Amino acid sequence: MTEVSVPTQVAGLKIGLVSISDRASEGVYADQGVPSLKEWFARALVSPYETHERLIADDRLTISQTLISLVDDVRCDLVITTGGTGPSRRDVTPEATLDVATREMPGFGELMRQISLNFVPTAILSRQVGVLREIEGHAALIVNLPGQPKAIAQTLEGLRGEQGEQLVAGLFGAIPFCIELIGGPRIETNPDVVVAFRPGQKNKPKT
Template identity: 70%
Template sequence: MTKEFIKIGLVSISDRASSGVYEDQGLPTLKNWLDSALITPSQIVARLIADEQNEIESTLIDLVDHENCSLILTTGGTGPAIRDVTPEATLAVADKEMPGFGEQMRQISLNFVPTAILSRQVAVIRKQSLIINLPGQPKAIA
């Protein structure tokens, strides 16, 4: 009997962590949260990349089109800074936008991070995959 599992892509988007300036906190936080939240067996495909729109787009496309991830969670790059382009990259690869996810995430995050209202998370569907942008702060992810 073959064991069923969900394939999940995790993408931490950070210029400094991807270049080794400091240790990435996004991927470990996402993995820990998934370990506590999921009851279905899962396979994780993780990526740590810079906040470059082309790189984000190509990573999301690869995780959906080639890795066959059913769910992709990103962290980082959702703020108002000029270098924060995760929402734009996510929307660029989308087939459909899922309104409401961003508003709900900001509402919940405001209980933990006072600047959460500045976050610009989006959620989209590409093919049969759900892509959700999460905040960059580990305490807001959880």
């Protein structure tokens, strides 16, 4: 059996941002996925990070090759995709993501649909997945997000009440600890946007 070594922590987080859209990649309209993600990370993260952006078509092989490149060559610790997760025949992001995975993280998809159901009943049509891709000396978390900018923020942050209290935990709250467990850098967040949960710490969101 071949063993995969776990890397030591590095100084800054590398994030791959992948927007998947046939028409946006063809220039029919401007992409909103990557700009929305960049804006959110600018608000949410207070520790060092860098982004590597891709705008690609809804093609299974293209998506898989892009994810492999971002993890294996660029050495991203986290890769976020947006778009291509619905039930139409051109929506193949989950399949392409599973193609490059070494292990699936089913809790991510479960939580994303739970969050979205607080806003729209069509959340049950979403097929987003979360996976790990592990190679020698490096590992990354890959997560599929919805394609709409508003839904991206809602999924990452969760659901808050009228007074700002946390009603449903956001997806990103669990990501910093996951990145650390697979050998990535420590991620610090702005608690006014999202609280990074770590066992043994006082991690409760502000109420």
